[in-house]
Structures are given as structure tokens and as C-alpha cells.
Amino acid sequence: MKLDFLNDSQREAVLVTDGPVMILAGAGSGKTRTLVARIQYLLEEKGISPYQILAVTFSNKAAREMRERLSRSSQISIGALQVTTFHAFCAKVLRTESTYLGLSRNFTIYDDSETQSIIKTLLAKRGISQKEISPYSVAAYIDGIKNLGFYVGLKRTPEIEKYADDLRLWDLFLEYEQELHRSNAVDFGGLITGVLNLFSNYPEVLTKYQEKFKYLLVDEYQDTNRAQFELITILGKITRNLCVVGDEDQSIYSWRGADIRNILDFEQVFPDAKIIKLEQNYRSSKKIIEAASEVISRNYARKGKKMWTNNQDGNEIQIVECRDDRAEAEYIGQRIRKLSQQGASLKDIAVFYRNNSHSRLIEDALRKEKFPYRVVAGIKFYDRKEIKDLIAYMRVVVNKKDSLALTRIINTPARGVGTTSLRKLEDEAVRLQVSLFEIIEKIVEKPSEFKHLSLSGKVMSALSQFVQLITEVQILENQKGAPTFSYEKLLNESGYFEFLRADKTYEGMARLENLEELMSAIVQYEESDVEPSLVKFLENITLDNTVSEDGSPVDEISLMTVHGSKGLEYPYVFLMAVEENIFPSYKSLESGPTAVEEERRLFYVAMTRAMKELVITFAQGRMLWGSLKFNGPSQFLYEIPPKYYNWIQFQTGPRKNEKSSSEDYDFDQTSQDNDNIYYQDKVYQRKSPVITKMSNFPSGSKVMHALYGEGTILDSEGMGQDEKVTILFRDGIRKKFMVKFAPLQRI
């Protein structure tokens, strides 16, 4: 096997197959290529069987990419090779070994929203209002525990003790776990801790897997949490052939439990570990790489890589100061038009933003310019109400203990089983210690024994029809395993189809279309699996909720959050809304330097996506939460050395009329001198990074008030005559003033 297409460090990363290895792979350093070569090398040169290799990643995106690249470049069939996500791997182990843990193999996997529903019910049951304890905070708490690798029955560590100190939350955690168990369900975190639990209680099962997988590979290592780290450590304990690949500078999911210590402390856990750095960048121009390196070098929590590239210098980064958010969107729209006129293809262009909410204005601008675009990972298909409803039907068929799914659909479409009847059923289920579905079965079977519930005739017949439908589909599913058929039966006989068809609104029609799309997703799944079943389909969609793209790649602009851009690259990148309080977010600024470091990594990720051109925009004033805010440029902009960028100002001129306004700017005919940039008849000052121009009192600036004395501007809203500022004075007093009336002076 030839390895001459690799550079020296890449080749080393391929050849050091035995013992612990950590590959620190910078952005655009050919990581996937190296990993694929490594696997190929194991298969072809070392004669390792594909069954003995386990490659895990965090995201489906990465797993898919690796699988594709492998099958493209390898002669050996990779069918037996496991390239999968942590969660999918664990789900498979748990289903195979389900008997050990008192789960049945058809357990349901709950996603975050279902977890929240359970928590809400739990809180309600205890009479705790959601204001007192937010369900989100409970979910985060539980997730935090599981991310550390803790499961009920494990000895507590000091870290866990900290969690257990809060008795109320700890109690909720325990009850939540019980509730999941009763529902024969597992949440995302539970998939990992479930396997840890299994391995620690049943050494013979662990040994089986330890012996099976001789070579372990972990991609996206910077995103792993403690639980996942423990999982791979324990799996690789005997062979110690553990290879992890990651980039500490691209760790942007710590709020999801990703633990950067997994990278920083790898050598402590494996003192004999070989550390290989991939520092040559093949993606971006020299200016972009050097600028990004300067920015990220300000972080303390890193191992320190020095990225370099042989690529061309390229153009300066453009930093564009826009008058307001509308001007910003307009600028990007026009600039894209220019690129397109110069022959750039739209699929080579991406717009990144820190928050989803920023996509709207850009979308408007692109629509106006008649450019096709795609918002990557906007509203998720499987999050839609009608989809969740039908999924709930399927879940009840698969796992009748899934009471959460059942409560969702027992009265959808309305069949007269309202909250009062439901409450009665739930109470009875608790009394007889059975699941909700089981109690309904009993009631339908022997109505006479449940006279005391005084359920109406209407309710009784609705319940019996419901049970009949579910049972029939269960039988169908067990005999044939025909998901498509089951789905159709559920959709029609539940009355859901009729219910939606009666809805003549646009929304109703859209919902029907979505249900059709769900149908095609099932058909597609069915064709891809030799032994299709509803259980497997459901698992697929909870663990990987991306809807498979149909057909050929389309030529459209990609819009996405910076988080969503990780792992991607585009020749032309626009990064918008780069303002203090937005990027870095105000939350990170509130919570301190560690959080801001993560924002900086995020900023670094955004920069390093760009291959040829990087355009960073920000607005002097932006409509946020209903009022105009002046945040000022992001601190990260000042961290880019000036030699790497051009700072220009963009103001939309007064509109003459809609038609001609789009011809106002010609970005090509730009000439520059040291201080100014000239476009056509306009002169744009090349600005050194100082404060914004529109507000005379941007947040952070110091002022003198004739009465109150010296203070700092906290917040500024409105502009011109209407500008209002909030000022924090020395003695802690906060006051809000209309600028035009207040005796204020900048100092």
C-alpha cells in the first residue's frame, strides 16, 4: 500500500498502529484522509479483519463521511467494519445484551424533548412550578450526571457528590431514572452509562467486546465526554490499541458535556501515548490561517499547535462595518451577487451566524436577490408535531410500556379521551402497578371490573378501538416486519389522516405532505435493511434525525450556525453579526473567561472553514428583542492583526427606488490607499477598529453626568433623537436616560 500521498506526520499517524496514540489534527489538515488510510493500512497491510476494528465518532455526519471515503478507496468490503457513533454503538450493544439489564430489546430511545416531557410530569406531580425549577435545568443536571459516567448503583465520586448535594434535584434524577425504566426507555446519556453499567456488572460481557475489537479509533475526540472516554478506555484496556483524533481548538460543545480534559490529560492517562500533530493546513489561504492562528493563540486551555500552510497568501479578510442589521443583510446579498457574476457557484458560498435567529434577515435579502439558499438544520423534520404524533403511534406498537408516547396520542385525533379520563386511567395504572397501555387493555377486556372508574360509553368504545388497532399492528409487525404497511394502517385507521384532510388550511396541507415525506423515509429505510422492522426504523430516526437528501447536489447558498459549520469547508465564507454580546454571547461574557475561550474556539472554527475569501460583517445597530441595540464590534475582531484584514464601512444609501438600488455598488472597482477605499463615487474610510459611529454612547464607554457623576454605559437603545442609555454609576445606581435631555458627556 502506497502512502506517498500523505505528508510525514500523516504517514506516521497511519504507521503507528499499536499502543495508545493521540492525533491532534488541526483544521483542514487532512484528518479524514489520514484516518481512512490508517484503517486501510490495518486491513490491507496488517491483515486485521474488519470485525476487529471499531471506529466511533460523535456525529453521524463524521461517521457517514468516513464510511463513504472508506468504501470509495478500499478494495476490501467494509460491510463488517463498524464505523458508527457512540450512541448507535451503545444502542446496538444494549439491544444485543438487553437481558442483562432488565430491559427488553425493543426499548425506546428518548430524545431531549421527551426527556423534558418526563421531567415536566415529574415536577407537576410534586407540585413544583416550572418557574421554581425549570425543566431545562433539571434536564441539564441529569445530563451532567450521565456525562460523567454515573449510573444508579455506581459508587459516588467527589464529582458526583457535588450533584447529590442538591437533594431536590438528586431526588428528581432518581425518580426520572425509575420512570424511564418503567417505560422501557433509555435516554441519550443512558445509552452510554447503560453500557458502562453492563460492562462493570458482567465482566464476561466486557471481555467479549474487549476481545472482539483489537483496534479502536475515536474521531472528534474533543467532543467526547467523560462517560465516552471511560467507555473507550475500558474497551481498549487489554489491547491498548487506542487511537484518538481531535482538535482541542475546535471543542465547541462543552455545554453538552464535552470535556476538553479528555484531550489535555490524555498523556496522563496513557503515559506511553504517542502524540502526533497534523499542523499543515491544505484548506485555506495563508492570510486566513495565520489570522485564525493568532486569534486562537490567546486561549490558555490548549496543547498548542502551530498551523501553517503552503497555500497562496490570498486576499485580506474583509471586515465590514454596516450601519444596521438590514444594511448588513443587503451587503451580503449584493456581495454574493457579485461573486456569482464573477462565476462563483452558489454551493461554494456559505453564510454563518452565531444564533439561528440571525438567519431571517439574510434569508429576506437572498430572496430579494432571487438566490436559492438552504438553511442547514433549521427546524428539524422529526420535530414537527404531526411527525412526532405518528412516531408516537409507532412507538406504542413497538414498546407498549412507552406511556409518554401513549399519552401523546391517546386523544390525537380527538376521540373523547380527555385529561379527566386520562387522569383516571393513569391513577388506576399506578394502583395496579402496570403500564398505561396495559391498564387500558385490561379495561377493554373486562369492563365490569372497572365500573368504579365510571368511564363513559364513548370513552370505552374509543379505548377498545384504539387497543384493537395497536394490537393488530403489533401482530402485523411481528409476523411480517413491514414498517410501511404498519405505518399506513396506523395513519388510516387511527383517523389521523381523515383528521388532517378535514383541515383545509395551508398548514393542514403542509402537514399531510410531511406525513407523506415520513412515508417515503420509511420506504427508503425498508429498502436499505435486509430485515426491516419498526424498532430499527425508530432507532435510526432518533439517533440520526437528518433527512436524507434526495438526488443530485443543488447549486444553492448554505446558511447555518457556526456550530453547524464544523467539519465543513467553503471557498467563500460570510460570518455575520460579529458583535460583542452576540459573538461572544452575552451569556459567555457573564460566566467568565473559560466560556469566552469556548466562544473564541467557535470563532476559530468559523474562520477556518473559509478556503479563499472570508468576509466578516457586523452592524453598528441591530434590532434585538424588539429594540435597537448597539453592541459594538466583537473583541475577537481586535485579536486579528490588522495586516490580515481590510476594515471597510458600508452604509446603504437612500433608496431612490427598489430597482436601481441593487446597482449601487460595484465591489470589483475598488481601489484603495492607506486610509480610504473608493467605490465609484463614494469614499469609504478604512477604519481602524474603534468604537461605532451611530451611537454616541456605545455600551462600555465612560460618561460624566452633571448630577450623578461618573458612570459606565451598560446598554444603549434607539438611535439619533430617540437614543436611550442605561448607565451604571459608581455607587451602583442604575439609571436610564434619554440622551437628548440628559446632561451627559463622554469622558
Place this chain on the structure above:
DNA sequence: GTTGCGCAGATTTTT
């Protein structure tokens, strides 16, 4: 059991 109003709160979201 459903609809409607007022009020608070509003990052990121690979699984």
C-alpha cells in the same frame, strides 16, 4: 375540555 389573554424570557443543540 377548549380558547384566550397577559406576562416572562429569549445561545449554541453533533447524540
Place this chain on the structure above:
DNA sequence: TCTGCGCAAC
């Protein structure tokens, strides 16, 4: 500004 809730009224 927009959404999602809790609670009140039909």
C-alpha cells in the same frame, strides 16, 4: 418582537 407558559373564562 415572538413564543410558550399558566391561569381564567366560556
